[in-house]
Amino acid sequence: MRRRTVLSGIASASFPLLAGCSTFEGTAPSYRLASVVVQNRDAEEHDVTVGVTEGDSLVFLDSGVASSGEWSDGSLEREGGLVFEPPLAESGEYAVHVRVDDGPLRSVPTEGVVEDGGCLGVRPTVERGGGFHFSYVYEGCAENGA
DSSP states (O other): OHHHHHHHHHHHHHGGGGTTTTTSSSOOOOBEEEEEEEEEOSSSOEEEEEEEEETTEEEEEEEEEEOOOEEETTEEEEOEEEEEOOOOOSOBOEEEEEEETTSOEEEOOOTTOOOSSOEEEEEEEEOTTSOEEEEEEEEOOOGGGO
């Protein structure tokens, strides 16, 4: 029950602020969103919330705990993380937004996305010490549009 309350609070407090922001200057590229995989290289677990908007509509919202990375002698032995698979079968002008713990809401820039009909995976990464960045992975699309 607590999780639903937190999600409702985040959705009502944060995502309406994004209305009109998903296009970032001009038209956002249209792509199929295959997955959002939070990669955690920090030694601590993190609460992560992912929202996906299309235009002014919130089309996906979920949260969970990204497992911690494992470090040994100052080297990353195993990356932790959490996988989100938004049930979005169609291409769209999606904007992905991520919040880690109680930090700022971050919107994934889409300037470098290529519109080639492929599926895109978004990889938000939490670095050791609090750094944060995004990358993209072009993935094969699931059969039958799912």
